[in-house]
Amino acid sequence: MFVLGLQGSPRIKGNTSVLLSSFLTEAERLGAHTQNLDVARMNITPCQECGTCEKKGFCPIDDDMQQVYPLLRQADIIVMATPIFFYGPTAQMKALIDRSQALWSLRYVFRLMDPGRKWRQGFLLSVGATKGKNLFEGTTLMAKYFFDAVGASFDGSLTYRQIERPGEIAKHPTALKDAKEKAGSLVTPFLNRKKILFVCTENACRSQMASAFTRYHAGDEIEVESAGSAPAEEINPLMEEVMREKSIDMAFRKPKSIEEAAHSGTPELIISMGCEEACLLFPGVANEDWSVPDPAGKPIELMRRIREEIEERVKRLIGQISN
Numbered sequence: 130m131f132v133l134g135l136q137g138s139p140r141i142k143g144n145t146s147v148l149l150s151s152f153l154t155e156a157e158r159l160g161a162h163t164q165n166l167d168v169a170r171m172n173i174t175p176c177q178e179c180g181t182c183e184k185k186g187f188c189p190i191d192d193d194m195q196q197v198y199p200l201l202r203q204a205d206i207i208v209m210a211t212p213i214f215f216y217g218p219t220a221q222m223k224a225l226i227d228r229s230q231a232l233w234s235l236r237y238v239f240r241l242m243d244p245g246r247k248w249r250q251g252f253l254l255s256v257g258a259t260k261g262k263n264l265f266e267g268t269t270l271m272a273k274y275f276f277d278a279v280g281a282s283f284d285g286s287l288t289y290r291q292i293e294r295p296g297e298i299a300k301h302p303t304a305l306k307d308a309k310e311k312a313g314s315l316v317t318p319f320l321n322r323k324k325i326l327f328v329c330t331e332n333a334c335r336s337q338m339a340s341a342f343t344r345y346h347a348g349d350e351i352e353v354e355s356a357g358s359a360p361a362e363e364i365n366p367l368m369e370e371v372m373r374e375k376s377i378d379m380a381f382r383k384p385k386s387i388e389e390a391a392h393s394g395t396p397e398l399i400i401s402m403g404c405e406e407a408c409l410l411f412p413g414v415a416n417e418d419w420s421v422p423d424p425a426g427k428p429i430e431l432m433r434r435i436r437e438e439i440e441e442r443v444k445r446l447i448g449q450i451s452n
């Protein structure tokens with residue numbers, strides 16, 4: 130399970146950073162994999178309103194945001210953390226938010242569904258110096274809209290007033306404990322999911338489709354990974370096309386090796402489609418073989434048939450796991 134932290138303060142070891150660290154450290158201690166992006170030190174150009182994302186479904190600006198898109202898609206939980214600057218988030222965080230218009234477009238212009246969307250959760254952490262009654266209103270509204278654009282439900286916030294000087298948050302009577310407890314309550318249900326690894330040769334068609342369908346239909350019950358014994362450079366464009374026919378968005382997916390997939394932990398079940406290597410890497414782990422032929426390089430009709438067969442098999446598997 131993966132928690133992505135977005136740290137928006139430019140101040141080194143500032144209050145936001147300390148608060149977010151408390152959340153992420155606890156998530157990691159409980160068994161989550163976490164990544165803390167120091168957004169204020171990344172090279173993220175503000176949106177240029179060129180309209181490419183609404184026409185073509187991607188952002189053409191070649192900067193650090195290109196690394197953020199796939200992480201937003203992989204995340205089970207996204208924590209947006211920012212100090213209040215003029216009743217909103219920092220400019221650096223706002224640039225990231227605006228660039229998420231590319232994901233908004235995939236959903237609302239192209240009508241595609243990211244397989245993790247139904248289950249992903251978003252949480253806001255924020256601090257401000259004054260007592261203002263409406264201090265967090267602008268940022269909360271923005272966070273809600275941001276989470277919707279990137280495919281996460283808004284799961285609430287922890288906000289603290291009268292926090293100004295660096296390190297002051299650590300003296301707050303409950304803030305760090307609150308963040309820790311919130312991490313526990315958000316992360317725990319995700320950690321209890323059954324872990325399944327799908328493997329095929331290139332991780333470009335079959336195992337990608339199987340993992341997307343599994344996350345789409347049962348991402349709350351199953352933590353799913355996919356990999357290949359000889360990963361391709363890119364996922365198969367014909368596979369992306371047939372998944373789009375089902376309104377499923379495969380954007381930002383990259384084939385990975387079995388060794389890379391192993392970083393996210395030992396699976397409880399391996400399902401292979403023409404590849405036995407994963408079982409050798411995880412001796413003793415239960416495994417199944419699905420004899421699904423490789424559709425790579427074949428006509429689109431075969432790709433469609435394989436897509437249907439894989440979805441059927443995935444649904445049967447989910448049925449067995451849920452009972």
Ligand SMILES: Cc1cc2nc3c(=O)[nH]c(=O)nc-3n(C[C@H](O)[C@H](O)[C@H](O)COP(=O)(O)O)c2cc1C
Pocket residue numbers: 138139140142143144145146211212213214215216217256257258259260264292293294295296
């Ligand atoms: C440019 C700027 C604008 C700010 N605007 C506000 C504001 O509108 N309201 C407020 O309560 N605090 C405001 N602050 C104070 C910060 O929110 C506060 O010092 C916070 O603790 C900084 O968190 P950090 O250490 O994580 O950066 C502002 C600070 C700066 C530098």
